[in-house]
Amino acid sequence: MSEAVKPHLSSAHLLGLLRQMVRIRRFEAKCAELYQAEKIRGFLHLYDGEEAVAVGVEGQLRPEDSIVSTYREHGHALVRGLSMAAVMAEMLGKREGCSRGRGGSMHIFDVAARFYGGNAIVGGGLPLAVGLALATRMQRGPGISACFFGDGAVAEGEFHESMNLAALWGLPVLFVCENNLYAMGTALDRAQACTDLRGRAESYGMPALTVDGMNVVAVEAGAARAIAAIRSGGGPFFLECRTYRFRAHSMFDAQLYRERSEVEAWRARCPIRLLSGWLQDSGMAHAGQIAAIEAAVDSEIAEATAAAEAGEWEPVGDLARDVYAGGDRQ
Amino acid sequence: MTADGQITYREALREALREALSADDRVFLMGEDVGRYGGCYAVSKGLLAEFGPERIRDTPLSESAFVGAGIGAAIAGMRPVVEVMTVNFSLLALDQIVNNAATLRHMSGGQVGVPVVIRMATGAGRQLAAQHSHSLEAWYAHVPGLKVLAPATIPDARFMLGAALRDPDPVILFEHVMLYNASGPVPDGAGCEPIDRAVVRRAGRDVSLIAYGGTLAKALEAAEALAGDGIAAEVVDLRSLRPLDEATLLESVRRTRRAVVVDEGWRSGSLAAEISARLMEGAFWQLDAPVARVCAAEVPIPYARHLEQAALPQPAAVVAAAKAAMGAR
Numbered sequence A: 001m002s003e004a005v006k007p008h009l010s011s012a013h014l015l016g017l018l019r020q021m022v023r024i025r026r027f028e029a030k031c032a033e034l035y036q037a038e039k040i041r042g043f044l045h046l047y048d049g050e051e052a053v054a055v056g057v058e059g060q061l062r063p064e065d066s067i068v069s070t071y072r073e074h075g076h077a078l079v080r081g082l083s084m085a086a087v088m089a090e091m092l093g094k095r096e097g098c099s100r101g102r103g104g105s106m107h108i109f110d111v112a113a114r115f116y117g118g119n120a121i122v123g124g125g126l127p128l129a130v131g132l133a134l135a136t137r138m139q140r141g142p143g144i145s146a147c148f149f150g151d152g153a154v155a156e157g158e159f160h161e162s163m164n165l166a167a168l169w170g171l172p173v174l175f176v177c178e179n180n181l182y183a184m185g186t187a188l189d190r191a192q193a194c195t196d197l198r199g200r201a202e203s204y205g206m207p208a209l210t211v212d213g214m215n216v217v218a219v220e221a222g223a224a225r226a227i228a229a230i231r232s233g234g235g236p237f238f239l240e241c242r243t244y245r246f247r248a249h250s251m252f253d254a255q256l257y258r259e260r261s262e263v264e265a266w267r268a269r270c271p272i273r274l275l276s277g278w279l280q281d282s283g284m285a286h287a288g289q290i291a292a293i294e295a296a297v298d299s300e301i302a303e304a305t306a307a308a309e310a311g312e313w314e315p316v317g318d319l320a321r322d323v324y325a326g327g328d329r330q
Numbered sequence B: 001m002t003a004d005g006q007i008t009y010r011e012a013l014r015e016a017l018r019e020a021l022s023a024d025d026r027v028f029l030m031g032e033d034v035g036r037y038g039g040c041y042a043v044s045k046g047l048l049a050e051f052g053p054e055r056i057r058d059t060p061l062s063e064s065a066f067v068g069a070g071i072g073a074a075i076a077g078m079r080p081v082v083e084v085m086t087v088n089f090s091l092l093a094l095d096q097i098v099n100n101a102a103t104l105r106h107m108s109g110g111q112v113g114v115p116v117v118i119r120m121a122t123g124a125g126r127q128l129a130a131q132h133s134h135s136l137e138a139w140y141a142h143v144p145g146l147k148v149l150a151p152a153t154i155p156d157a158r159f160m161l162g163a164a165l166r167d168p169d170p171v172i173l174f175e176h177v178m179l180y181n182a183s184g185p186v187p188d189g190a191g192c193e194p195i196d197r198a199v200v201r202r203a204g205r206d207v208s209l210i211a212y213g214g215t216l217a218k219a220l221e222a223a224e225a226l227a228g229d230g231i232a233a234e235v236v237d238l239r240s241l242r243p244l245d246e247a248t249l250l251e252s253v254r255r256t257r258r259a260v261v262v263d264e265g266w267r268s269g270s271l272a273a274e275i276s277a278r279l280m281e282g283a284f285w286q287l288d289a290p291v292a293r294v295c296a297a298e299v300p301i302p303y304a305r306h307l308e309q310a311a312l313p314q315p316a317a318v319v320a321a322a323k324a325a326m327g328a329r
C-alpha cells in the first residue's frame, strides 16, 4: 500500500476517461428512451451519476481479471469492452443479445471478457467473486477478481461471509462498494448502525480506502493503489467509492425518500461535468475536442441501437436451451 | 379505493394491514422499504405516516435477520407481519423459515408457538428474468409446521391477512405480482370462507380446472373459452396450499370425473404433482381421464417477453388439456 502509484494526467488519458463516462451516460439515456417506448421492459436501473466508479476502477484491470457486478451494470459492461450492440440487443430481448435475450438489463454476461454478470440478488455476486479468485489462486493464474456492489449489500450476510472468506484465505479480490447513500429508498444511516463502511473491512483485517466517487481521477488513483496491493500478494482490498445516483432507483420510483435539493446538490458534482470542466479550465482540452467525443459516442450508440433493433427474436422452440450444458439439447 | 366503489388487490392488502394495525397493537409491519419508499409494490404506501416508524419498520437488506427477528418477536408475544420483496429473495431467509418458524413448536414439545405472518410477492409476467420471477410456493408447501396461503381474489387479499394473524402458527402469504393492479368491488367480509378451504369459483360438470394465485384468472379464462365449445368447466381455487383442502378437490373431481391442474411452478416436484397424486389416491375409480397438468416450462424464467410467456401456463394450453381429457375416455 505504501507503493506510490503515479496518476496519468495526460490530456489524452483524461479525454479517454471522459469518453468512457460519456458513453455510459448517453447509452443509458437511450435506454431510458427505449424504456418509455416499451422496447426495454422489466426493471431498468440507471448508473446516471456513478459513471466515474466503473471508469476509474476498470481502467486499472487487465484482461485476465474477472468482474462480477449487480443489476446496475450497464456501465461496468461497456467499460469492460462488451459490444454495445450486444448489450443493447440484450436490453431489447433479442437473440443477438450478450445473454441471448434471457437476462435483460439485469443480467449482462460476457465470459470472453470475463464479465460474470449482472446479478439481481443483492450481495449475490460477492461469493462468486471470491470463488473466481480462489480458482485463480489454485490454478496459479495471474488475475484478480473485482466485484461491484452497493451500500445496501453491506448489510447482507453474504457480504460479511465473503469478506471473511477472502481475507481468511488471502484471495485476490477487489471489493468495490459503490456507496450512493441509498438502497432503494433506505438511506445509509437508516440501514447501518455504523455508516463508516471501511470499518467493516478493518474488522476482517482487510486494507481499505475511501475515495470520492464523483472524481474519476481519485477513483483511478485509489483503484490503482488497491490493485497494486492485491497483485503484490496482499490479499483482498476494500475500496469504497462515495457516489450518488441522480435518477430513480429503477424506472418505478416516486423518490419519496429524498429531497430534490439533495439531488441537485449532487448533480452539481456530476463526474462528467467535473472532468470536462477541469480539462477546459486547465487548457488541457478545448470545447471542440469534447464535442467531437460526444458526436462520436452518439454515432456509436445510433449504430449499436440500429444493429440491436435489427436483431431477431429467439424462436420459441428454443425456449429451454441452455438449461444444461449442450446448447439446445435438453 | 377508486370513485366507482372499486378497489385494487394492492389496496385490499393495504386495507387488511391497516385494519390489523388498528385492531391490535401487537401487530407491526417490517421489511425492506415498507416505510419511506412505500413498499416495493406500493402495498404499504401511506402506512408509515399513519402508524409511525415503531410499527412500520424499514429494515436493512438482511432477509435472514429480519425474517428471523419476526419469528423471534412472534415467540415473545408480538404479531409481526414481515414483508419479503419477492419469493426469490426469501431464499436468503429460508433457513429461518424452515429451521426455526416451522420447527419450533414441535421441537420444543409444544412450548414455543410462532404466530408470524410472512408476506411475499411471487410469480412471473413482468419480464424481470430468472432472479425475480419464480414461483416457489411448493417449496414452502412441502414443510410441516408452515401454513401457506395464495390469495387470488380481491376479497381474499382483503381478508386472508386478518385470519392469518389470528392463526397461532406461522403463515406465509403469496401475492402474485400480476394481481396487484387487479380490481373489483369493495368486499364486505360477509361470506368469506375459512382460509383453509378451497373454493369453487365457477361451477361446471365436465372437467375441474384446479388453480391458485396467478393461475386462477387463466383457468377462468380457459373455462370461458371451453363454455363456447359446449364444455362446462368447473374452476376450483385452492386458496390454501398447505394444508390442501382435499375434501373440496375430491368432491369436485368425483362429480366432473376429469381434472386439469394449472400451476405456475415447474412441473417436476410441483404442487400440481401433489394434487394429482391426491386425486389419484382419492378418486381413482371416478376418473374418466388421467389428471392433466399445465405448469411452467422447466427453465429459469427468461427476460424476453415472448419467451417468458411461452414458459408460463396459458389459457390455450389449459383449454387443450381439458379437451384432451374430454376426449380421453
Ligand SMILES: Cc1ncc(C[n+]2csc(CCOP(=O)(O)OP(=O)(O)O)c2C)c(N)n1
Residues within 6 Å of the ligand: A072, A120, A121, A122, A123, A149, A150, A151, A152, A153, A154, A178, A180, A182, A183, A184, A249, B032, B061, B063, B085, B089, B092
Ligand atoms: C436479496 C435481495 N433483497 C432485495 C432486493 C431488492 N432490491 C434490489 S436493489 C435494492 C437496493 C440495493 O441497494 P444498494 O446495494 O445500495 O445498490 P444500489 O441500487 O444503490 O446501486 C433492493 C432492496 C434484491 N434484489 N435482492
Ligand SMILES: [Mg+2]
Residues within 6 Å of the ligand: A150, A151, A152, A178, A179, A180, A181, A182, A183, A184
Ligand atoms: Mg446504494
